Amino acid sequence: MSSVSSLFPETGGYVVAKFGGTSVANFDAMNSSADIVLANKEVRIVVLSASAGMTNLLIALAEGCDADKRADYLKQIQTIQDAIADRLHISDVIRQEINRLLENIKTLSETASLTTSDVLTDEIVSHGELMSTLLFTELLRQRGTDAEWFDIRKIMRTDDHFGRAEPNNTQLRILATEHLLPHLKNTLIVTQGFIGREEKGCTTTLGRGGSDYTAALLGEALNLKRVDIWTDVPGIYTTDPRVVPAAQRIDKIAFDEAAEMATFGAKVLHPATLFPAIRCGIPVFVGSSKNPQAGGTLVCDTTEAPPRFRAITLRRQQTLLTLHSLKMLHAQGFLVEIFTILSRHNISVDLITTSEVNVALTLDTTGSTSTNGSLLTNALMTELSTLCRVDVEEDLALVAIIGNQLSQTSGLGKQVFSALERFNLRMISHGASNHNLCLLVQGNDAEQIVQTLHQCLFE
Numbered sequence: 001m002s003s004v005s006s007l008f009p010e011t012g013g014y015v016v017a018k019f020g021g022t023s024v025a026n027f028d029a030m031n032s033s034a035d036i037v038l039a040n041k042e043v044r045i046v047v048l049s050a051s052a053g054m055t056n057l058l059i060a061l062a063e064g065c066d067a068d069k070r071a072d073y074l075k076q077i078q079t080i081q082d083a084i085a086d087r088l089h090i091s092d093v094i095r096q097e098i099n100r101l102l103e104n105i106k107t108l109s110e111t112a113s114l115t116t117s118d119v120l121t122d123e124i125v126s127h128g129e130l131m132s133t134l135l136f137t138e139l140l141r142q143r144g145t146d147a148e149w150f151d152i153r154k155i156m157r158t159d160d161h162f163g164r165a166e167p168n169n170t171q172l173r174i175l176a177t178e179h180l181l182p183h184l185k186n187t188l189i190v191t192q193g194f195i196g197r198e199e200k201g202c203t204t205t206l207g208r209g210g211s212d213y214t215a216a217l218l219g220e221a222l223n224l225k226r227v228d229i230w231t232d233v234p235g236i237y238t239t240d241p242r243v244v245p246a247a248q249r250i251d252k253i254a255f256d257e258a259a260e261m262a263t264f265g266a267k268v269l270h271p272a273t274l275f276p277a278i279r280c281g282i283p284v285f286v287g288s289s290k291n292p293q294a295g296g297t298l299v300c301d302t303t304e305a306p307p308r309f310r311a312i313t314l315r316r317q318q319t320l321l322t323l324h325s326l327k328m329l330h331a332q333g334f335l336v337e338i339f340t341i342l343s344r345h346n347i348s349v350d351l352i353t354t355s356e357v358n359v360a361l362t363l364d365t366t367g368s369t370s371t372n373g374s375l376l377t378n379a380l381m382t383e384l385s386t387l388c389r390v391d392v393e394e395d396l397a398l399v400a401i402i403g404n405q406l407s408q409t410s411g412l413g414k415q416v417f418s419a420l421e422r423f424n425l426r427m428i429s430h431g432a433s434n435h436n437l438c439l440l441v442q443g444n445d446a447e448q449i450v451q452t453l454h455q456c457l458f459e
């Protein structure tokens, strides 16, 4: 750590603040977000999502649609922009730039109606962040700050996995030091979350909700003091308050617990967000831009007296694949073959259980790529079925109990399973991590299971 900070002594006190879609949804939301930025002199980089609803509209256009639908979506996009721009009284230069981007969207979506592609989708989708950042820069300027718009694609180099690209951290560090760092002393930088650029120059995206990840990556690349994630909920809760109204806010949580929560479905943070923060020990704060006074959650290295049970998360739309083959009996190498196929199809496996001739594994099918593609393609199923019989069960849900020392606690099983006596637990995964116990359950039972568990473990 000390070697990294000595490289960037001047950034040690800076904060990157990220505002999500609802925090830049309209003029009033943008103004509240600007209040937060202006209230803290340490905030030198602002990372934004597209205005709420924008990315969905852009994806709909990118998927190709008929002329009527297209006109309707374009109109909705224009309406969101105009509503902000009109109240801002934006300068002619910015107005022209926004119009140019709107014109681009129109042309690109006409192309998409003829033929769709992941490359085109990412290009179209990136316009949401380009527009929100232009408007927000203008707003900050009107409020008397020396803010500068910065195209993150100059520094966010990624691979070419469109829809869910992986950033190149080494390049990001070098380019951010060269192109971003020199500006931070005198200006406030406003830039896009979620988007990047691959080697050939095409725009890429980091997966739905990827702006959090961008902010954390910048925090790491420039060794900043903190990453602030401003969203529409005042922090991370013991479970989703929409499912359990009695859920409690967690004031302080350790990186590894929060990372488990994000991975297993807590929607507050993009699952990859915490990895850069963990790698370099930068604390992450999560709060609500509508209600900053309410405080939030600080995710950091360690907390005092970590509790046995920290949270319950829920991830819907899980698919279970059960692979059956007699070849597995006393054989070696079967799993290698299966996992090679899955990896060739870009599928990451979540949970896995095995018996003598069966392997069961779960896949996360929540639309986490920006291109909305289905994971279980015909090509994949055909390849798998040359090796084994494949059964697919859909509409399952993953309930994860997150906590500490879970695999070293006696009586844990009894506590959990007796509370859930009346439910069918399709698969159980426990023991790989000290921080979680995962249950795969029927989608219809999921909310009740979360409620029951929350009541028994937290209330």
Ligand code: ASP
Binding pocket: 020, 021, 049, 050, 055, 056, 128, 193, 194, 207, 208, 209, 210, 211, 212
């Ligand atoms: N605008 C993108 C999305 O809706 C990225 C983000 O919100 O972080 O997924």
Ligand code: MG
Binding pocket: 020, 021, 049, 209
């Ligand atoms: Mg978002």
